[in-house]
Amino acid sequence: MSKVKKAFFCQKCGTKHAQWQGQCNSCKEWNTLVEEVIEKPAAKGWTAPDKAKALTSQPIPIAAISTNEEARIHCPDQELNRVLGGGLVPGCVTLLGGEPGIGKSTLLLQISLQIPLKILYVSGEESQRQIKLRADRINAKNDHCYVLSETQTQKIFQQINELVPDIVIIDSIQTLQTQYIDSSPGSVSQIKECTAELIQFAKKTHTPVILVGHITKDGNIAGPKVMEHMVDTVLHFEGDRNHIYRILRAQKNRFGSTAEIGIYEMQSSGLRGVNNPSELLLSQNPEHMSGHAIASTMEGMRPLMLEIQALVSTAVYGTPQRSTTGFNAKRLNMLLAVLEKRAGFQLGAKDVFLNITGGISSEDPALDLAVVAAILSSHHDIALPKNTCYAAEIGLSGELRPVPKLDQRIREAEKLGFDAIITANFKQKTLPKTGIHIIMRNKIEEVVYQLFG
Numbered sequence: 001m002s003k004v005k006k007a008f009f010c011q012k013c014g015t016k017h018a019q020w021q022g023q024c025n026s027c028k029e030w031n032t033l034v035e036e037v038i039e040k041p042a043a044k045g046w047t048a049p050d051k052a053k054a055l056t057s058q059p060i061p062i063a064a065i066s067t068n069e070e071a072r073i074h075c076p077d078q079e080l081n082r083v084l085g086g087g088l089v090p091g092c093v094t095l096l097g098g099e100p101g102i103g104k105s106t107l108l109l110q111i112s113l114q115i116p117l118k119i120l121y122v123s124g125e126e127s128q129r130q131i132k133l134r135a136d137r138i139n140a141k142n143d144h145c146y147v148l149s150e151t152q153t154q155k156i157f158q159q160i161n162e163l164v165p166d167i168v169i170i171d172s173i174q175t176l177q178t179q180y181i182d183s184s185p186g187s188v189s190q191i192k193e194c195t196a197e198l199i200q201f202a203k204k205t206h207t208p209v210i211l212v213g214h215i216t217k218d219g220n221i222a223g224p225k226v227m228e229h230m231v232d233t234v235l236h237f238e239g240d241r242n243h244i245y246r247i248l249r250a251q252k253n254r255f256g257s258t259a260e261i262g263i264y265e266m267q268s269s270g271l272r273g274v275n276n277p278s279e280l281l282l283s284q285n286p287e288h289m290s291g292h293a294i295a296s297t298m299e300g301m302r303p304l305m306l307e308i309q310a311l312v313s314t315a316v317y318g319t320p321q322r323s324t325t326g327f328n329a330k331r332l333n334m335l336l337a338v339l340e341k342r343a344g345f346q347l348g349a350k351d352v353f354l355n356i357t358g359g360i361s362s363e364d365p366a367l368d369l370a371v372v373a374a375i376l377s378s379h380h381d382i383a384l385p386k387n388t389c390y391a392a393e394i395g396l397s398g399e400l401r402p403v404p405k406l407d408q409r410i411r412e413a414e415k416l417g418f419d420a421i422i423t424a425n426f427k428q429k430t431l432p433k434t435g436i437h438i439i440m441r442n443k444i445e446e447v448v449y450q451l452f453g
């Protein structure tokens with residue numbers, strides 16, 4: 001082994017520094033430099049054995065490159081297909097991030113058991129027995145799903161060369177270790193190097209690779225940001241662990257749109273794709289209570305009806321409480337200020353609790369009107385009209401602002417049996433011909449008058 005070389009890596013952005021310093025030169029973060037031992041032997045990473053389907057790269061005219069869509073590997077999981085833009089592209093490297101316990105391992109094992117191909121599922125976190133126990137809970141069987149418990153990339157490549165799998169799954173990239181770098185697993189240089197080796201393997205053999213990535217406290221994928229640049233697709237699996245619904249989103253996709261989402265339900269037998277999310281998320285509110293409003297929102301390209309619940313009560317302590325689940329707390333404060341200033345409601349001395357049911361969180365501005373309607377309904381203790389939903393953004397002067405894709409929202413509301421939708425007034429020539437009553441209003445006061453007289 002040659003002389004040991006050391007360098008200091010920023011744990012945030014991965015920039016290499018020759019000596020320690022308090023601030024990273026590149027991302028300007030403080031106290032992020034960590035010393036790591038690096039060694040650079042001549043040959044490293046994945047090397048093609050004769051029997052692997054390795055291809056050597058040569059320049060070809062762009063017109064001569066064939067791109068038939070059939071080449072995509074369609075997953076039996078419709079939600080994943082949708083998020084990936086139609087299936088896995090040969091040679092693509094996908095990174096799946098998410099909070100611990102959200103279901104990343106479950107999702108990938110489930111896919112491994114459903115796709116009728118030869119899959120190598122490498123786990124650095126669980127033993128083969130643990131994976132088998134998990135697989136037994138999932139109702140699927142694939143005799144060509146191989147499980148390997150290993151963390152050394154060179155040993156993994158050795159097994160890959162013997163097995164020649166159609167898809168490789170790595171759970172997780174933070175547990176991998178390459179023998180060419182001497183720092184501990186999960187450090188910036190290890191993650192970067194292991195990702196680079198796997199990408200090299202994927203591109204040369206046209207084998208799709210799916211990596212699981214841990215995320216940090218603030219919701220970013222642990223390790224260098226550069227890893228997200230290196231891979232082709234970055235997916236985020238999110239949701240509230242205490243609820244059953246999970247949303248799969250593409251943050252980056254070199255082979256498809258990032259506007260699509262997949263919705264899953266966590267059951268005792270694994271994850272199930274949800275085709276009709278709106279129907280499941282709406283409670284029927286059978287007793288017709290106050291404080292409930294339905295918002296017609298868009299999550300990516302899909303319309304989604306969300307139920308908002310609000311509770312307004314007199315504050316017992318000096319400072320009124322404002323608490324939200326699934327909705328931006330700052331936005332709630334802004335809406336309360338608008339209600340006070342423009343519509344004359346004195347909510348300053350009231351506690352306001354707001355909840356989007358089902359553990360879903362949404363940033364769609366179209367939620368504003370439903371939030372305001374739910375708050376006022378609870379404030380007056382008067383239930384809102386039945387079978388009415390809301391879709392409009394509220395501006396600072398209390399004006400209702402139109403939201404994009406209104407025709408899709410209206411169609412979804414009609415499909416689910418709503419009678420009316422309250423939205424902003426806007427000049428659109430071609431509103432869809434629907435049986436649903438479209439109520440257009442300009443200002444929040446008009447909506448208040450309409451709802452509470």
Ligand code: TYD
Pocket residue numbers: 098099100101102103104105106107134137138266267268269270271
């Ligand atoms: P897991 O896939 O281990 O999460 P991650 O890999 O993202 O850390 O998911 C673990 C959770 O999923 C666990 O809390 C239990 C739940 N679960 C089910 O509810 N049903 C199932 O069939 C399985 C396998 C897991």
Ligand code: MG
Pocket residue numbers: 104105106125171
């Ligand atoms: Mg896991």
